[in-house]
Amino acid sequence: MKFKTYSIAAMACLALSSCSDDFLKDMKNYESTTPEAYNYYSGALGRLADVYALALPYGNSSSVPIWQVPSNGRADDESKSTEEYSGFGCYVNGEITLSSTSQTNSVPDYFQGQARKVRNSTWGRIRNVNDVIAGISGSTLTEEQKNELLGQAYFLRAWCYYLMFKWYGGVPIITEVQNPVPGKSTARSTTRETFDFICEDLDHAAELLAPFTANGGWTSTDYGRATTAAALALKGRMMVLYASPLFNRANDKSRWEAAYKFFQEAIPEINKCGNHLAYEGNPGENASNWAKMFIEDGINPEAIYVALYNQIATGGTPDYSKNNDWEQGIRPSNTLGSGGKVPSAAIIDLFPMKDGKRPSSYNSYTVLSPSAIEYNPDLPFLDRDPRFYRTFAFPGVCWAFNGNPMNDENHNAYNGPDYQLWNYVWYSDASDRGNIESGNTYGPDGLMGNVKGMYVRKRTDDLHVNTSARYAYTQGTGFKYSAAPYMEIRYTEVLLNYAEAACQSGHSDVAVDQLKRIRGRVGYTAENNYGLQTGLEGNEAACMAAILYERQIEFAYEGKRFDDLRRWMLFDGGTQTVPGAPSTWKLTGWGGNTCQYLGFEPLNGTRRENMEFRVQDKYNGGLGGDKWVIGGKNPDPLADVSRPAAVDYRNELEPQLKNLADFYTTYLERAVKKGDNYNSAHAQLYMNYQPQYYFPGFAYGVSVNNEGLEQTIGWMDASTNATGTFDPLAETVTEK
Structure with a gap:
């Protein structure tokens, strides 16, 4: 990866000698330090805490960069391209076509951020985590201390790469701290290479963290840190994504079977970390316990990867106010x-x-x-x-x-x-x-x-x-200072990912069992088959539709719907073609049309x-x-x-x-x-998700700051004005 200008803060001669026991308060900016700091447990922990501050899925505010956090339920461009909100997110606005060669109507940038600032850049964040991995690995800490900290660092690096992988497929893989060299950049790895790299980091994280978290999870002091469960759950999400139509146009069943086998082995290990279906068998009055789990105080078995917040007021306070x-x-x-x-x-x-x-x-x-x-x-x-x-x-x-x-x-x-x-x-x-x-x-x-x-x-x-409210309500601020957590990965998602892998690999009976558990938690009972139609076990398409429908209801306003629409290609069923794309991009699995397969009305051509x-x-x-x-x-x-x-x-x-x-x-x-837009003549406009959006191209700023970085097929390279050549569906590097 190459940045034309890369400004790094001067290293201060500082070895951190202490850290707070409060994980949330400890996430300060420890970037300005020396390599010797890693020889102190407190110093290494401080550097790791800084990476957490950059990598945790915070971001209810629209001011947080889109590369830094996933969609999480607010009315952003992604959620406004789903059924949840109206108003035309940029992906479905029929009056514009996103551009990779102009800053007007630019395709969103999930790849770079601000190239000239370490803390405002995707790759600056990866540089920091690589520095943490190298610093701890080469330190004089005990093996136990190294394993505890490195397990978390490998998870965070995998998380950062996942946020790019889900959009672009293959991206440059960088595992060492690099000094910027003008005219040089790291080439994109293939999608398969990137997938394998992320999974390897997650495997490593799960193994290293097992002695610390596979006996019920972290204690309350360290709650919110990465666990073996988080690593396994994210790997499961990755495997289901990679097996989905977006990346698996011919429906290679081996990908689904691998995911199914993985979940069978992983879920017991996730359970050992203290995670399970919260309030299973105890819905409360009118699903009150389902509602309660989202603002649960203390350790929550539903929460696998969670961002914690606090009630500390902003302004004149330490930088741990969140x-x-x-x-x-x-x-x-x-x-x-x-x-x-x-x-x-x-x-x-x-x-x-x-x-x-x-x-x-x-x-x-x-x-x-x-x-x-x-x-x-x-x-x-x-x-x-x-x-x-x-x-x-x-x-x-x-x-x-x-x-x-x-x-x-x-x-x-x-x-x-x-x-x-x-x-x-x-x-x-x-x-x-x-x-x-x-x-x-x-x-x-x-x-x-x-x-x-x-x-x-x-x-x-x-x-x-x-x-016991998690917010500090005042006449001046209302609910502003809230400590309610945000669950990016929760146990229910693990079960629904498992159900999806089971359904698509010929184990629909297992898939239906997961749906029953999830519906039982909100009050459905065996008396009416948990509200499910009979015969799902013998009907793959209906079973898959039931899973996606359940995800839509269960995860409403949690930032998950756009990803589901995209990976199942439900804007058009996967029937449109991308100019310049090879024949391998044609959807041949699922009857060549995922919408017909599921009985789903394509979102293209509709209004909200x-x-x-x-x-x-x-x-x-x-x-x-x-x-x-x-x-x-x-x-x-x-x-x-x-x-x-x-x-x-x-x-x-x-x-x-x-x-x-x-x-x-x-x-x-x-x-x-009025929901979706009208044109200047007050005529209705309709959703129009274009086929090249399934794999967004690199935005203008990415290309001009990284000459030689291969652009994705279907998009123009702003630095050369040439058509993109990178194939996110290719399994091997094409010889040039």
Whole structure:
């Protein structure tokens, strides 16, 4: 790898002599040190902690570079290219074509970052971890100390390479600290070589860490560090990715069989690290324990690779202040949240019914039997999968929190423990009411112009679920200082990856067993076959559809859906061709069309709209504006209407939802609101994921800073204006 300018901080003559017992607080910048520091356990641990700070999957904020962290549920370009959000992420915007030769509409850069800054660069991060590996290996530490630290370092290097591999396939493999030499760069290794390298690092990490973590995992002091379980779980994710249609166009079954065998051997080892399906057999009231596991305090058996946060305030504090801003982002504005995240109507309508089956109106995964329960889109909260209620918030639900946002400006009627969300909307002008693109909507209880038609609720720190909030709520900051963890890899993913490998290698019975365990955790029982249709064991396509559907529901707003759509080529079924691509790029497995195989409607050519529940026209007439009181009058047109009690998930749902449905039927109506874009003539635009996006090319800055680095087929090289020649599907290096 070559950088034209590579600025490294001057090495200070410092040997670190102590470190904090608090793993999170220890992740400071220890980059400026000397090689002698590695001869001290505390010094080596400090250098490793610095790599953690750069490599852990933090990043709820949009300001975090995309190369540094994976998508994790926020409305980024990846999630806005799925059913979860509307608004056209860059990959599906039909009005633009991503470019590798221009900084306008540039293809995203997951490869480099800022080439001139070590700490702001993908390869600077890898340089640091290579320095840690070399420094510890050559140190005077004991073998036990070396193994403990090196196991974590090898995992972190594998993680950094995985984040590039999933996009580009083969990338340069660099295992030593290199000094930048003008005019020289390291060539891309083949995809197979890169895959093998990552797996070897993970094998090494798993072996080295076993004596420290395979007896129940780290103690609470070191919780959050890499474990044998994390290494094995990431390797399993890699193997399933490599066996998927994206990398396996002919459906080479040996890849699936290798993954299946791996999981059979790996899962018992993962269990030894203290990881298992959290709350298995104990769903709680209306899947409350499923909701609780996302904000669990202390060691969580569900969490395999987890990013920890704290409540320490920013500004004038040490550099270990790390706050999770997810809670702040999803909470409505009248709670002093940032205003909320808006789910698309598409994902609301596709969630299963309470019998576990897809709604009959959902026209994807049609190889799966539809529900016998009629879905009423005007009352979408009726008769749904238990996870629906823990994933979305809609008018008329309790969403309690530990705090009090009441103030004279809002005239908010609730303090936190009593908070009820009423986010129906009205219009002060008839022309706005009839305009699907108008944003001039208003909501009650102080929401006013900050109202959202629906809210994402997933991963919330709900006071009715968790009585000890992980956030430090104040009138000035709301939920800003939250310590809720983020699980990048959790045990459920291991089981679903295992199920996928089992299904595709001829062991659908094993796959179905994993689905039953996962559904049992949220309240389904053997009485109705855990909501699964019978006969999945003998129908590979239906079994695979059930797995992908389960992933979509279970992992909603966790940043996993785009990866699933991409690796299964569900934007077009894998039917489009990339100019210049060899015949090996043609999808021949799965009948040559993964969408047809799964009964899935391709996302290309579809739109995602938003939805709201508006006051029926005969009651509409409320006032607009940004304040709760306008001229001394309550602007809510339903101000004098008695609302039903908001739905409290601690109690039986059915009678509460029926009362709420009566209120909706009498006073509200579902309406479509603009989701995906319109063109300048106000005509609808549709999702359009182009075939070359399955393997993104290197962005403009990558090519001009790394002359000679081979560009991917389907993309132009900005430094030469030549077409790309690197084949991510080639197993061997092509002789030139």
